Amino acid sequence: MVILKDFPINETSTLVNARVDWKETPEAHVFKADLPGIKKEEVKVEVEDGRVLQITGERNVEKEDKNDKWHRVERSSGKFTRRFRLPENAKMDQVKAAMENGVLTITVPKEEVAKKPDVKSIEISG
Template sequence: IKAELPELKREDVKVTIENGVLTISGERKFEKEEKKRKFHRVERGYGTFVRSFTLPDDADATRVKAEFKNGLLTVHLPKSEHAKPKQIEVNVA
């Protein structure tokens, strides 16, 4: 899962897993108004946000990892070992 979260800090983003649901939440804080700068229009939402995803049946929730770099949150959902295909060696009798 990738989420673009420009101008957010790592501490403003929270990733949780509960009952097979991965939730990304956080808060985009209002910027201080600079008296010398005026904007005609700003198209960026501020405040809290929440987005939830149901984990696939073959995801291993105990090994989920999240990385946050340059405003991009990447969540890795590895497959569980029992979901991966296995090759079985056939012996000749």
């Protein structure tokens, strides 16, 4: 642990600002994660248990120079994990991810789900 002018910084602190939006379009499930200052090499996108999308990563602590004088430390550092259970219509074998300007975009295409006709059985009497 490093102490900077009465501000303890724990190197394993949670990255609280790994915020993710999830929208569903007619064609896909689209996730957008704000990850400012994180390189794509520091992020991992995985599919677990067939239907769980997992996003993990780490923002490293900035190297400290003995001549530096810190006045404020507000940017968090450490590891983060976000997990989402996807519905049956998600094509988990076709997941795509891209990172641009600190925004991770994950696209999970959807399968066409054939609507089953409503069938009601009628009991025959007699």
